[in-house]
Amino acid sequence: MKLQNLSVRAFLRKIVAGTLLTAALLLLIFFLLTKDVRVVICGIILTAAFYIWGMVFLHYFQKKLSLFTDGLPDIGSHDGQYRPAPGRL
16 A cells, blocks of 8 residues: 555545554453453543544644744745844854
8 A cells, every 4th residue: 555645634534544443452352351341431432532632632733833834935945045043143
């Protein structure tokens, strides 16, 4: 499988599918070891909480990062001259 040709959306789908399968496998193993349904319920709640936290985290830092990168020129558009940041020598 070539990951270089995937879109961001398709790549994130594969990441989510992999983590959900891993979480389901771990919950199955924990259930088989403990024979307690509460372990599975708590695991599902924790998995959902981590996914919601991850979405909020990514959304927040995507907004934060765009504030810093909106005014930056493209990497290939410089003339090769080093210029220190304003206020620095």
